[in-house]
Amino acid sequence: MKFTLQKVCPKTGARAGLLETEHGVIETPVFMPVATKGSVRGIPWETIKELGAQIVLANTYHLHIRPGDKLIQKAGGLHKWSNWSGPFLTDSGGFQVFSFARRGKAKIMDSGVTFKDDLEGKMHFMGPKESMEIQKNLGSDIVMAFDHCPPADATREGIDYSVNLTTEWTKQCMDYELQSHQSLFPIVQGGRFEDLRHKSLKELVKLDAPGYALGGVSVGESREEVDRIVQTMANELPSNKPRYLMGVGTPRDLLMSVTSGMDMFDCILPTRLSRHGSFFRKNPEGWKTESVTQKEFTEDFNNPIMKNCQCPTCSQFSRAYIKHLFKRSEITVYYYIAVHNLYTLINLTKNMRKAILEDRFVEFIKSNGILGESSTEKEYNLVNT
Ligand SMILES: [Zn+2]
Known part of the structure; x- marks a missing residue:
């Protein structure tokens, strides 16, 4: 090796x-x-x-x-x-x-x-x-x-x-x-x-x-x-x-x-969370783990579970559909949510790598969540020292 x-x-x-x-x-x-x-x-x-x-x-x-x-x-x-x-x-x-x-x-x-x-x-x-x-x-x-x-x-x-x-x-x-x-x-x-x-x-x-x-x-x-x-x-x-x-x-x-x-x-976590209907989602204030059962998803036919996500699940299905599958315990939903979660982590590390190689890592993390509104003081210090 x-x-x-x-x-x-x-x-x-x-x-x-x-x-x-x-x-x-x-x-x-x-x-x-x-x-x-x-x-x-x-x-x-x-x-x-x-x-x-x-x-x-x-x-x-x-x-x-x-x-x-x-x-x-x-x-x-x-x-x-x-x-x-x-x-x-x-x-x-x-x-x-x-x-x-x-x-x-x-x-x-x-x-x-x-x-x-x-x-x-x-x-x-x-x-x-x-x-x-x-x-x-x-x-x-x-x-x-x-x-x-x-x-x-x-x-x-x-x-x-x-x-x-x-x-x-x-x-x-x-x-x-x-x-x-x-x-x-x-x-x-x-x-x-x-x-x-x-x-x-x-x-x-x-x-x-x-x-x-x-x-x-x-x-x-x-x-x-x-x-x-x-x-x-x-x-x-x-x-x-x-x-x-x-x-x-x-x-x-x-x-x-x-x-x-x-x-x-x-x-x-990516597969375990999916069995509980939970998925990773990027918000303005940072990354969160959220539930597909949230109220706003019931009639949201136009958006995927995470906006702007390019994963196979988000490219194909609406929030309303994923929520319905989960509520009915339809087994394909565990696959769909896990695919989103796995894609998120695999892609995040790939994008971090690209940013490091291109000398723009600090800008990348600033726009990717750990420096969102809910960041702790420690998180700021870590990046700014
Ligand atoms: Zn996705």
Whole structure:
């Protein structure tokens, strides 16, 4: 894997780059749709391609439990099994197995986590070696290191323990021999404690991995806390390597995080929101998440759910029609809304990239929402310093 930094916005630190993998070149900043069980929920692969997705994320835990990573290996790996020929990133499985611990269904040890899966009720063990073995079988292009994920409200001692264990586990992951096309990204932990974040980052950067991720930033912290963590940590990550912010993905959060110098993003929101009738919409005062059931949509036959959106849904259907489909639980509507949401995030990152390359990034974000009427003081400061 090779990363080339093409341009950095001198005012904000926003970056445009190229990430070359064996399954394709990824232009950054990039939004990665989530294919939890090997498919982006409810969206055919041909649509994912048409929307311009360059890389997708698959979940190690889910695929390990069913159909099993060994079966996927037999099929020739994730790419052949799913027929998605572009790059795949797999998470480490850590996030899911630690969520079992939060529900009292797992035992955490210094060597890994023992847990009972919620599908078949079988006992499993996952540690750094097991996570690497599963991801090797899956054959993804970017492999995430197995990290210790503390809950957002963990004590300082708890988070310090998690930072130390994450470093130890990452070293074991780095020693594991993956397939030749696979690259390992460590995950910086440290919760809301700045000094622990710095400690985690410093220890992991020493390992000289091909890319780095910020983890544990969307597990219940406030929007301000997430902004603060991303702002302070992003530019301490090596500038010549891709920087991945895990689990973050509203238009507003992407604008803020690219502004802070992050390159890669994933989030389940575009498809999850669609099942609740929610969609991303740009307003004069910034980006919002709104409902298709709003009163004004009932008889609006002339406008799409978001004016001026070029997505396949907004190019074809009125607000009144989409609202009706949702109210009647007609299953095509979940697809239509998800297409709008995915298009929004994929296109927003593409447009940010273009603006960075053309030296007009600050103008772009000023006209794209984070500097709208409801901007916080912090948002202004970030762009104006
Ligand atoms: Zn649209």
